Amino acid sequence: MRAHSLIKRRNNAHPCLYQSMPDWYAKQWQLRQSADVRRSEACQLRNSGKTVRAEANVRTKWDTYVNNTRIADRVTELSRWKDTIEDLLQKLLTEMCLLSDEKANTEKDIESVNRLLQIVSECISTRDCRRVTELTYDEADTELKKELRTIASIQEALTKRVQAAWEKLNHLERIKFELNLDIEDKNDTIRIDKGNLKLDHMCANISYKPKTSICAEKTNLITYEMWLDRCHRSKMLAESESNDCYTFREATRVMRECAWNDIKAQQDVTDYTLRKRIYQTQKARNELEWQKLKVQQEMEMLAKEITQLEATLMSKIGVVKCVETRLENRVYRPGSELCKDEVELGLQSENLQLKQTEEDLAKVIAHTKASYNSLESLLMCIQSSLEDKQHSLNTDVMCLDTRAILKKGDRSRLPNETDRNIMLTSMEKEIPLAS
Structure with missing residues (x-):
């Protein structure tokens, strides 16, 4: 009873649908075809x-x-x-x-x-x-x-x-x-x-960026x-x-x-x-030195000459006094003896000659002294010019000495002062010795 009731209940709940054999074979063929297609696609996908x-x-x-x-x-x-x-x-x-x-x-x-x-x-x-x-x-x-x-x-x-x-x-x-x-x-x-x-x-230190x-x-x-x-x-x-x-x-x-x-x-x-x-400058100085030497020599000779002229003039004083005394004494001759004889004329001529000689000597002495004074003035000018030229010479030599530090190497100054002086000038030998 229970089995019969169960079958009856199943039949009433779900009625079964039966299919024919051709449908069953068709369904099998369809499954086979689907499997073949899927396998073919899978093979192609696998190969690709x-x-x-x-x-x-x-x-x-x-x-x-x-x-x-x-x-x-x-x-x-x-x-x-x-x-x-x-x-x-x-x-x-x-x-x-x-x-x-x-x-x-x-x-x-x-x-x-x-x-x-x-x-x-x-x-x-x-x-x-x-x-x-x-x-x-x-x-x-x-x-x-x-x-x-x-x-x-x-x-x-x-x-x-x-x-x-x-x-x-x-x-x-x-x-x-x-x-x-x-x-x-x-x-x-x-x-x-x-x-x-x-x-x-x-590598370990790589990552997505x-x-x-x-x-x-x-x-x-x-x-x-x-x-x-x-x-x-x-x-x-x-x-x-x-x-x-x-x-x-x-x-x-x-x-x-x-x-x-x-x-x-x-x-x-x-x-x-x-x-x-x-x-x-040194040539001019040496020339002035020579002129100075000659002027000094001339002044010495003029001084000697002035001394001799003055001595000569002084020596004429006694002679003049003697002549004038003789003439004065002859003035006192007596009477007819007072005449112009040759002695009178000679004494007067000698007196005049002595006066002229004194004047000539005085003029010569004056001219000589004037010449001596002019030579003395010239000597002072020469001496001043010599000092100026010596100062100028020392100045130019000082300039060369100052500029000596500019010379270096083959341009350096000479080793000794003798060569240096020879190189600069050696004009002292141009001054002639006193004769």
């Missing part, structure tokens, strides 16, 4: 996956190799440019060091020129202390003032050159800073690219051509500045050498005119 996977692996490996090669080539290119710029920078630093040394040498030359300027000014001031009779516009004065102008112009030119060298060094410092910055940038880039070259998919494309877009990237042009411009700038610095330094050196050549040439001319003036 293998192909994609192989292609992806090959492409990834090839891209990695190509990019590694590119990074290595880029590192090599950056290293070459860095080495080139470093060589140019080293050359520029060498030129800067040489230019700095040249600037220091020029500054030393300016100090030496200042010393020369002081010496020449001192020589001019010394020669201006000559006495009025010797204060002339001679060649030595002209050449000294010309030397002063030459040294002053050279000092001004060297000062301007030092200023230009200082500005040039400042400009080269800026170029050096730019080249150092470029080298540092290249070193950082080489370090980054070498670090990238060492990276692979097995989701902002890579955004950072690349925001960064002001330049093209390779622009970068290469910038490298060429840096190279050309370093080369041009090095060459310009070399040209400037050589021009400064040539300027210094020409300046010293001009100074030495002018010094030689000035020294020659000073020696020539010393020779002229």
